[in-house]
Amino acid sequence: MKIRFVLLCMVLAICTSTVYAQKFQEAGDSWITKWWGMDLVRNQGGFAASAGRDFIDEGTKSKVTDATASTPEGLKKLFDLKTVNLDKQHGDKKNNGELEWKVVTIVPNDGMNMSSSHGEVDLSNIEWYGIIVIASPTDRTTTMHPAHDDHAHIWLNGEKVYDNPTWTGGATTVTRPTKVTLNKGENILLFRCGESGGSDYINLHFEKADNDLKILPTTNDEFEKHIKSLSVEPGGKLTTTWADIKVN
Secondary structure, three states: OHHHHHHHHHHHHHHHHHHOOOEEEEEOOOOOOOEEOOOOOOOOOOOOHOOOOHHHHOOOOOOOOOOOOOOOHHHHHHHHOOOEEHHHHHHHOOOOOEEEEEEEOOOOOOOOHHHHHHOOOOOOOEEEEEEEEEEEOOEEEEEEEEEEEEEEEEEEEEEEEEOOOOOOOOOOOOOOOEEEEEEEEEEEEEEEEEEEOOOOEEEEEEOOHHHOOOOOOOOOOOOOOHHOOOOOOOOOOOOOOHHHHHOO
């Protein structure tokens, strides 16, 4: 009986480990579908007017900015703050107010996926924000492939690596592949896109050879649980709680 119980525990442990490992999003050249997204900023005046504004900075009273949200310290502050408050900036509490963060799902072939990821149909004059954490087993230089409509900004580990005011012509059409550097361990990426009217979409994938990357949120919408378990070392580096186990 004891031997059977031990064997059963071993089988359950293996199955649990296997299932857990499969929860990370597919990387490589697969479109990333899960993002930790902020509620849409509405009535932002169109992408030309909004491009020069930093809505995270405005809504957190400069505690976090678009750039610092892609760093360990900034990401943890966003968790602590829970919302970005744009009441004073816009005066329209129905459309803005306390903007919350949650896991959203992007449908890659949907030309309105900025709207649909937040349960809407086809909105105009909106700003979309999404964050992912990418665990890499090695330091590497690779290429990211963004698609967007309209003005897209991307920050990676505190550095702005993409700024393109021209929409790409289709939900899965990439016009400006961009080389980026990923560090061994966790990398934080913030994707922001401003929309005026018509199609509204964002998409992103990496290279086929990057299929060893592990991307949060997981396929079952887990994000905060993993990030909250991480701590920031004095040098600004995230300790690799889940990455050490799952990547190495």
